[in-house]
Amino acid sequence: MREILIVGGGYAGFYTAWGLEKKLRHGEARVTVVDPRPYMTYQPFLPEVLAGSVEARHAAVSLRRHLRRTRVVAGTVTEIRNSGRTVTVRPERGPDHQLSYDMLVVTAGAVTRTFPIPGLGEQAFGLKHVEEAVAIRDRLLTSFDRAAALPRGPERQKLLTVTFVGGGFSGVEGFGELLSLAAALLKHYPELDAEELDFHLVEARGRILPEVTDEPGAWVVRSLERRGAKVHLNTQLDSAEDGHVVLSNGQEYESGLIVWAAGNASNPIVHNHTDLPVDERGLLVVRADLRVGTDTEAVPDVWAAGDDAAVPDLAAGRPGAHTVPNAQHAVRQGKRLAKNIVATLHGRSTKNYVHHSLGVVATLGMGRGIFQYRRLVIKGLPAWLMHRGYHVLAVPTWERKIRVLAVWLTAALYGRDIVSLASVQRPREAFVSRGNPRNSDEPAEMKAR
Known part of the structure; x- marks a missing residue:
């Protein structure tokens, strides 16, 4: 064989x-x-995993479940x-x-393309795998919880400041979805104000979304800026040590969340x-x-x-x-x-790969999107619906399609799920610090009893 x-x-x-x-x-x-990894990541859903619009596990397709006659080696x-x-x-x-x-x-x-930027390896998240998308979402939700308990000041402002580096599809879609999530969270946090949110998108080139033409790309920039975001074009990240962001345009600020989406290698x-x-x-x-x-x-x-x-x-x-x-x-x-x-x-001849583009479509947050096919450009809600429709059809297996549709229908009725499970990254912490009396904060005489 x-x-x-x-x-x-x-x-x-x-x-x-x-x-x-x-x-x-x-x-x-x-x-x-x-x-x-024992699964295939459906990467177009990662921005919606960031926003909680798609359940993390539904953006992954199990190899062993769906490749039933294939040997999978981890x-x-x-x-x-x-x-x-x-x-x-x-x-x-x-x-x-x-x-x-x-x-x-x-x-x-x-793989994710990186550069030797001070602090990047210690502070930034990538945006290529479902685990990274979940961690970014949990970091934002946890930051909101912590910021709500603090008075106005530098520490609270750092928690509410987000920086995305990279203006390609991955970066722009992730940025737009996370900005949409942050805006939706404000109604659950009366202690915080919209003007405190500080979202930065950093792109080394003079435009974002190189897959679309100039005018639609400029429209996306204007759309993000109308929502309160700051888009830095022709700008590079020089340093991110301890969350202190230094840009090549001379701007400096503290950022509690840094996401690196500056292309692949x-x-x-x-x-x-x-x-x-x-x-x-x-x-x-x-x-x-x-x-x-x-x-x-x-x-x-x-x-x-x-x-x-x-x-x-x-x-x-x-x-x-x-x-x-x-x-x-x-x-x-x-x-x-x-x-x-x-x-x-079977002894037959092969055929060449030829594919004519179906156009490009991107989500920019809940109810916002952009689609372009040659000279045809569609913006706003229709493009966002096209994005969802295309990708629910494109994600492999009916099992995954139905699961994703079920989450979308539930969110339409009850809104996004805003629970943070950041502690899952340290699952034994609660047991070690609370469940084990040796590590609890109880007085020594209580431990002796």
Whole structure:
């Protein structure tokens, strides 16, 4: 039985495995997915997880539940050696081990791009995984609780100050949703005033949302500013030590919550730890049919898709163009990849990946959004409804679609859930400090009794 090994269980990896399960004949091949997380994160829902509009677990799709005929290996691939047809896997516990393959699919996904900015590693949250989205939401809710118990002053102001770095889709959607949540929270905190909220969006370029044209991007900036946000264009984060934000435009302030959403970088596994061909950006060189290699020479039995692959964009109409790293492409590349792998196993010819963009749509908070398809631009509530409609259809499996719709319907009737579970990040703290009398605040004579 042939071994098909998929490195990475994100969009492209999940849809490749899912498609292979449907198309492979019984006993024809065994499919293995290697990923450190046991689920695929549906990243377009992360901004709504921030705002509490989508339950965190509903933004994740279990690999083991939905890939029922695929072997799932929990671990991180640290090296790919195609010369020996092996990958090295590092589990969370135990020694590294090797897995062999007959056919390799690399869909490892990108990692968050960071820079050596003082304080960034100690203070900032990323926005790429569901755990990070939950932690950001809990931090904001906890900050509101703490600020309400303090008098006006620098400490209270720091708790109510939020900074997002990065003006791409991830940063702008997360920023807009968290701003919407903060505004909605005020009615539950009569001790706080709207003018105390201080939200900053920092972008190094002269505009945000590069996927849309200039005028819609400028409209989004104006919309955020009308809601009280401060948008800093052509500005970089210079320092964030102890929450003290220093911007390249000379502005300084204290921020209790810092979120880094300044783009992606190629996965170090692909960039540094493989003998497969990579380009100057550290991405795998991929043909239009998703085989690794060039048009003149392909690497036998090796395929790639998603954020780590430089996939030619045949729909762009210009030579040298590559598909942008987004979910719209990754999902469709995974589906095409599964079909092409099965075609080769059955002796048929492969087909090139071609996808014409369906447009871009972004949420900017409850009831606010923007959509653009070529020259057609839709703003406000209609765009927000289009965003929700598209993504509830796009999230894989009916089980997840129904769960998400149920949460939205409940929120429409009863509003958002504003409970913070920040203590879940320290689950033993209550037991150690209160449940164990040795660590309680009781007097020594009471402990002796």
